[in-house]
Amino acid sequence: MSKTEIIGIKIPSVPQQVFEQFLKELETRKVPEEVIARLRKTLIESGQISVEALKTALFSNDNASV
Amino acid sequence: MIKVEKIQIEEFRGIRNITLEFKGKNYAICGPNGTGKSGVVDALEFALTGNISRLSGEGMGNVSVKDHAPHVDSRDNPEKARITITFKIPSLNNKEVVLERTVKNASSPKITPSSPEILAILEQFDGHSEFVLSRREIIRYVISKPGNRSEEVQALLRLDQVGELRSNLKTISNAYDKEAKDFKGVQTQARESLAQVLEITELVKEDILEAVNSRRTILGLAPLTDLTATTVLNDGLESSTKTANTTKVNKTSATADLKSCSEALQKIAAETVKTECADLRNQLNILGSNPIATESVSREKFLRTAIDFATEAICPVCDTKWDIPTLQSIIRIKLEKFEEITKTRTELERRLEPVISLIDEVDNAILSIEKLAKVLATEHLAALSAYRTSLSSHRKALGDFLPLASAISAIEKIPTIPENISEIIGIIEKAVVAIPEPTQQEAARDYIIRAQDRLETYRKAARDADKAKQRAELAKKTYDIYTDVSNKALESVYKDVEGEFASLYSAINNEDEGSFTAKLTPSIGKLGFDVDFYGRGHFPPGAYHSEGHQDAMGLCLYLALMKKLQGSNFRFAVLDDVLMSVDTDHRREMCNLLKQQFSNTQFVLTTHDEVWLKLMTTVGLIAQGNATRFSNWTPDLGPVEWRTRDVWTEIDSALKTNNDVHTAASLLRYYLEHVFREACDSLRARVEFKGDGRYELGDTLAPAVRRFRDLILDGVKVAEAWNQKDLADALKLREKSLRDSFLATNAEQWQVNPAIHYNEWANFTINDFTPVVTAFRDLVQKFFARSQSARASFI
Numbered sequence: 005m006s007k008t009e010i011i012g013i014k015i016p017s018v019p020q021q022v023f024e025q026f027l028k029e030l031e032t033r034k035v036p037e038e039v040i041a042r043l044r045k046t047l048i049e050s051g052q053i054s055v056e057a058l059k060t061a062l063f064s065n066d067n068a069s070v
Numbered sequence: 071m072i073k074v075e076k077i078q079i080e081e082f083r084g085i086r087n088i089t090l091e092f093k094g095k096n097y098a099i100c101g102p103n104g105t106g107k108s109g110v111v112d113a114l115e116f117a118l119t120g121n122i123s124r125l126s127g128e129g130m131g132n133v134s135v136k137d138h139a140p141h142v143d144s145r146d147n148p149e150k151a152r153i154t155i156t157f158k159i160p161s162l163n164n165k166e167v168v169l170e171r172t173v174k175n176a177s178s179p180k181i182t183p184s185s186p187e188i189l190a191i192l193e194q195f196d197g198h199s200e201f202v203l204s205r206r207e208i209i210r211y212v213i214s215k216p217g218n219r220s221e222e223v224q225a226l227l228r229l230d231q232v233g234e235l236r237s238n239l240k241t242i243s244n245a246y247d248k249e250a251k252d253f254k255g256v257q258t259q260a261r262e263s264l265a266q267v268l269e270i271t272e273l274v275k276e277d278i279l280e281a282v283n284s285r286r287t288i289l290g291l292a293p294l295t296d297l298t299a300t301t302v303l304n305d306g307l308e309s310s311t312k313t314a315n316t317t318k319v320n321k322t323s324a325t326a327d328l329k330s331c332s333e334a335l336q337k338i339a340a341e342t343v344k345t346e347c348a349d350l351r352n353q354l355n356i357l358g359s360n361p362i363a364t365e366s367v368s369r370e371k372f373l374r375t376a377i378d379f380a381t382e383a384i385c386p387v388c389d390t391k392w393d394i395p396t397l398q399s400i401i402r403i404k405l406e407k408f409e410e411i412t413k414t415r416t417e418l419e420r421r422l423e424p425v426i427s428l429i430d431e432v433d434n435a436i437l438s439i440e441k442l443a444k445v446l447a448t449e450h451l452a453a454l455s456a457y458r459t460s461l462s463s464h465r466k467a468l469g470d471f472l473p474l475a476s477a478i479s480a481i482e483k484i485p486t487i488p489e490n491i492s493e494i495i496g497i498i499e500k501a502v503v504a505i506p507e508p509t510q511q512e513a514a515r516d517y518i519i520r521a522q523d524r525l526e527t528y529r530k531a532a533r534d535a536d537k538a539k540q541r542a543e544l545a546k547k548t549y550d551i552y553t554d555v556s557n558k559a560l561e562s563v564y565k566d567v568e569g570e571f572a573s574l575y576s577a578i579n580n581e582d583e584g585s586f587t588a589k590l591t592p593s594i595g596k597l598g599f600d601v602d603f604y605g606r607g608h609f610p611p612g613a614y615h616s617e618g619h620q621d622a623m624g625l626c627l628y629l630a631l632m633k634k635l636q637g638s639n640f641r642f643a644v645l646d647d648v649l650m651s652v653d654t655d656h657r658r659e660m661c662n663l664l665k666q667q668f669s670n671t672q673f674v675l676t677t678h679d680e681v682w683l684k685l686m687t688t689v690g691l692i693a694q695g696n697a698t699r700f701s702n703w704t705p706d707l708g709p710v711e712w713r714t715r716d717v718w719t720e721i722d723s724a725l726k727t728n729n730d731v732h733t734a735a736s737l738l739r740y741y742l743e744h745v746f747r748e749a750c751d752s753l754r755a756r757v758e759f760k761g762d763g764r765y766e767l768g769d770t771l772a773p774a775v776r777r778f779r780d781l782i783l784d785g786v787k788v789a790e791a792w793n794q795k796d797l798a799d800a801l802k803l804r805e806k807s808l809r810d811s812f813l814a815t816n817a818e819q820w821q822v823n824p825a826i827h828y829n830e831w832a833n834f835t836i837n838d839f840t841p842v843v844t845a846f847r848d849l850v851q852k853f854f855a856r857s858q859s860a861r862a863s864f865i
Contacts, residue, residue: 018563018634019229019230019235022232022556022560023235025555025558025559026555029555030551035551039548047235053231053235053238054238055241055242058235058239058242059242062541062548063541063544
C-alpha cells in the first residue's frame, strides 16, 4: 500500500505517472510482453530503477551478457 | 498532511525556550532582523525533517546541524536542543500527535502516539524540506540559470526518479551498443578467417560451394547442393579423418596463416598507427595531468554508482541517515562539473576503438601461429604465449580506460612488436617451407576439415553478434520510448505548472498584468523560464521585471509547483520573509490569494515588517491573536516575545527574587517600546517619521500620551455639548489621571536628552528602579483601563 493510499487520497506521483505511461507505450510499440511484465514488476512493484535491476528486467538473468 | 497546533523550542539556534500556539491556523511571526524569526523556521524544518537545509546546503563549509543547531551556550549538549511539536492529522480524524526531536538524536524522533499511518504521513517530510520557502529559494527558482532551475524544480516535484531512470536506460543502451560492436568485430574476424581458409575473397554461397565441392570431388565425396545454416562441409568424410591432424601441418593453410599474421603485424607497426598511438598517448597524458580530469575520470563511475545507492533513507555503509534529494543533487552537480572532461574521454575512447580492433586482429593471427608452433617449434610456444598475454593486457587497459596510467603505458607499447616474435615467425616460415607439398587428396581433406572448423567458428560468432544486436536494439528502443514518454509527460507537467503560475501571478497583479502569461521550457537538464512583460514579449524574469515582481513570481511559482506536487494534500508551508520587496497593494492581493485559493493550507509566515503583519491581520489571513512579535533578541534570553508573557510579573520576579536590575530594566524597556508603538498605531498618533522604521520609546511615548489625552479632551467637549455632565467629569478625571501618571514617569525629562534616558536604568539600584517600574505600570494601565491586566493585546 502506498503512502497516498494510507491517508485515503490516491494521487500518483509524477514519476509513477510517467512510468505507467512508459509501460503502456512499450505495449503499443511491440516490445515483447515478457519484457514489459518484468519492467512493470521492477519499476512499479519493486520501485527499483538501478542499472542492474533494469538490465535484468530487460534481458532476464540468462540473456544479459554485458 | 498535518496542521501544527503548537511548537516548543528549547536551546535551539538563537532560542532558549519558547512556545508558540499555532492552533492549527495560519500564524505570523514579526520582528526586526536578528530577533530569532528564522530560528522558529529552522525549528519547524528540523522537527519535521531532522535537517536544516540552510545549515547543510552547498557552500556551508564547516557549518553543520549537529554542531551548530544547538544554542551557542548548549553546543556541547545537543540533547538539550529539543523541538516538540504538537499537530493534528485531518485525514485521521484530527488525531493529535506529539513529535519530539533533539539534535543529539536527530534521526530518531519520539512520536506519540505512533502508528504506521502516522509514520507514513511524517515520512512525506523525510528528506523533503520544500514546505519551507525562504527568499533564497525564491531567487533560485526565478532568476537562476536554466540548469540550476531545472534541478531545483525537479527536486521540488520529486522528479529525480524520472531523470534517473532516463540516465540508467541510457547507460544500458550505451553498454549494449558497445557490446554489439565488439561482437560484430569478432564476427568480421571470423568471416575473414573463413574466407582465408576457403581461399576466396568474398563469402558468396556459389563461390563457397564451388571451392568446397572441387575438394570434395578430389576426395570422391558427393558435391554439396546447397549451403544452409546446418550444412557440414566435410560431410561424408570418415569420422576418424573428420578432425584436423594436430600433429601434422597443412602447408597451404599454414602459409596463408603466416601471410595473414605478417599483414596484421605490418598493420600494427605501420607509421600511421605509430602516429595515432603517439597522439593518443599525448592526449591521455594531458587528461591525466589535469587534477580535475583525474578526479573526473576516476570518480565519475563512482559517482554514477553512488547515485544508484542514494535511494535508501540511510547510508548502506554506516547507516547514517541522509537527505536523499540533497545528496543526489550534490552528486549531480559534481557530475556536471565533469561534463567537459567526459566529452574528452568519450572522444578518446572512440579513437581507441580501431586500435583495440587491431590488437584483436594481431592476437588472432598470433593464435594461428601458436598452433603451428605446437607442431613445428614447441620451444617458441612460451614466447608467443607471452606476446598474446601482453596483447590481452594492453587490450584490457585500453578498454577499461581507467586507471589512466595503465592505458598510457599500454598505448605506448602497441606498435612495438617484440623482436623475438619476428624471429620466431621467421623460424616457423622456414619450417613450413620445408614441409613437403601434400598430395592432392591430403590437401583437399585438410581444406574441407579446416573450412568446416572455421565455418563453425563463424556461425557461432554470427549468432552471438545477432543476439548482441537484438539486445542493443531493445535497449535503444526502450530508451528512445522512455525519452519520448518522459519528455511529453514533463512537458505536460510544466504546462500545468505554467498555467497555474500565470493564473496566480495574474490574480495579484490584476490591475496591470491581468493577461500575464509565462513559458516553462524543459530541455535535457535545463528548464527555461520566460514571462510576459506587458505584452512586449517573453523574457527571463530578471530581465525587465522589478525585484518585487520577481519575489511575487517566485512565491507564485512555488505555490503552483506545490499544488501540482501535493494537490489537496498541500496543507502546510512556511514562508520565511518571502515578500520583502513587494509593495503594500500587491501584498494585500497576495494575502487574499493565500486566504482564498489555499484555504486548506496552514501557512507560517515570518516578516520583519510591522505593516505587513498588520495587513495580514486586516485581510484575515492571520486570525486575531495568531501572531507573535519578537521585539529583540539577546544570547542569554533569545527572542523576546511579548504576547504570551506576563512582563510585570517577570520584572517583579527579576527585582525581588533575583535582585537583577539589568534584566528587569531590559524587559521594561523593550516592553514599553512594544506597547507604545502599538498605542501610537491604534490611536493614530503623530510620530516623527523614521525611514528605518525603528521607533524607540522616546519616539512613541509622548505622542501616544498626547494623542490619548487629546482624544479624551475631545470626548469631554462632546459630552458637554450633549449635556452629559457626569460623563464629561469622568473623562476629565481620566485625563488628569493620565497626565499625572505620565508626569510620574519623568518622561518629559527624557526629551531633553533622549540619548541617555532609559539606557541608564540598568545602572540603577533596586530602590531607584522600583518607582520607575511602578510609574510605568500605572501609565500603561491607563491605556488599558477596561482590562484587568496591563498586558497588551493589540494584535
